[in-house]
Amino acid sequence: MRQFIAIVNQESGLAKKSDLAELSTMMRQRMAEYEVTLDVKMTRGAEVESVFQKVIPQKPDGILVAGGDGTVNTAAGMLAGTGIAMGILPMGTFNLAARDHDIPLELDSALTTLARAEPRDIQLMKIGNRPCLCTAIIGFYPKMARMIDEYHGKKWWRKSLRIFGWTVSRFAKSTVYRVTITGTDGEQKVEHQFKSRMLSVVPGAYRDTLGIIPERKQVDRMKATVYVFRHLTRWAMLRGMLSFLLGKSSQDPDMEEVSVTAATLSFQGKKEIKIMIDGEVTQLPSPLKIELIPHALRMLIPNPEV
Structure with a gap:
């Protein structure tokens, strides 16, 4: 046995x-x-x-x-x-x-x-030398996340409206980061500069889905996606939230997606960054290094044929 x-x-x-x-x-x-x-x-x-x-x-x-x-x-x-x-x-x-x-x-x-299930070796993303299985979020959202109580799918629309109201009242007072992303996407060099109140880093990428919980696609590809929220005004933020809830984030003109195989995030004037990694909020020194380690973690993966 x-x-x-x-x-x-x-x-x-x-x-x-x-x-x-x-x-x-x-x-x-x-x-x-x-x-x-x-x-x-x-x-x-x-x-x-x-x-x-x-x-x-x-x-x-x-x-x-x-x-x-x-x-x-x-x-x-x-x-x-x-x-x-x-x-x-x-x-x-x-x-x-x-x-x-x-x-x-x-x-x-x-x-x-x-x-x-069958054991299978998968990639593991690290950000700032910390493991990240799902998502790392920087900026406004880690503050908002502290107000979310136990979820478990119950009354999620009511909780979404509550979060929505809190976001509207606090968003314009949140920090605007000047972010530089440098790295590679395969053999291509990547360099972007943004102003953003929030950005997230995901191993793989998200697909557009209806509701508050994002759904990842391409979980085991050796890439990460940096989602830069270039929403600087309340109006832009409201449009972005509605696009997200309706599963239309890819159509949001203020949403920028940067695909990387390795990268560094630099924050002008910031020595430390508050970041939420897989639901846990912590402080990490800036700049933040993103790396993908192949075959680093063995996981029990459901067998689709069973």
């Missing part, structure tokens, strides 16, 4: 609403149906990294990470280069990493999917 370890952030949204003993039993029973022995470890968010340090030397066949995107990001950084397959059990707010890699958002289905 295969040996898996599940590390559950008991402070994540779904875990906080569950009986942890029952949750642990259910997880072990579901995996046993597929001849997988599962050791479940419950831990607090601040202790996730230390738990990984203890279990990685055991070299299990896979480690399942149960939590939000911040917990998954920590796991990716710890497991990169170890050869241990990582599986994502979505228990957080937006669960972008699970969505990007076709993991069902319902826990029982996610367990079944991972039990039948």
Whole structure:
């Protein structure tokens, strides 16, 4: 039988609403149906990294990470280069990493999917030497993100309107960054200069979809996309938000997309930049280096034929 370890952030949204003993039993029973022995470890968010340090030397066949995107990001950084397959059990707010890699958002289905999944080596993007599985956002959005409560798809239109109103009232007071992007796109050199209140860096690229949660495409291509929001006025911002919600961002004249295989982001007059990486807000020194490391992370990827 295969040996898996599940590390559950008991402070994540779904875990906080569950009986942890029952949750642990259910997880072990579901995996046993597929001849997988599962050791479940419950831990607090601040202790996730230390738990990984203890279990990685055991070299299990896979480690399942149960939590939000911040917990998954920590796991990716710890497991990169170890050869241990990582599986994502979505228990957080937006669960972008699970969505990007076709993991069902319902826990029982996610367990079944991972039990039948195949390990595959994927690229890992780093920004400022920090791993990033989903997206890194600089500027206005990290401040806005602090107001978003647990999501889980419930009443999302009401929450979207709430965020919309807050954005309108605060946007014009946010910092305007003077940004220089230098790097490469394959064999071509890249150099752009912008004024922007917000920009994001994504491994791969987004496709236009209706709603508040973006959907990534080309997850495993060796490119990243820098999305520069050149919306400097409230009117431009309102138009940009509507374009995003309606799935028409590619038609927004103030949205700039820069494709890179490696790049550096420089911010005039800024020694440190507030940045949100996979849902966690931190400060990083400027300039920021973007790099894509091939075959860096082994993941349990759903088999489309099953």
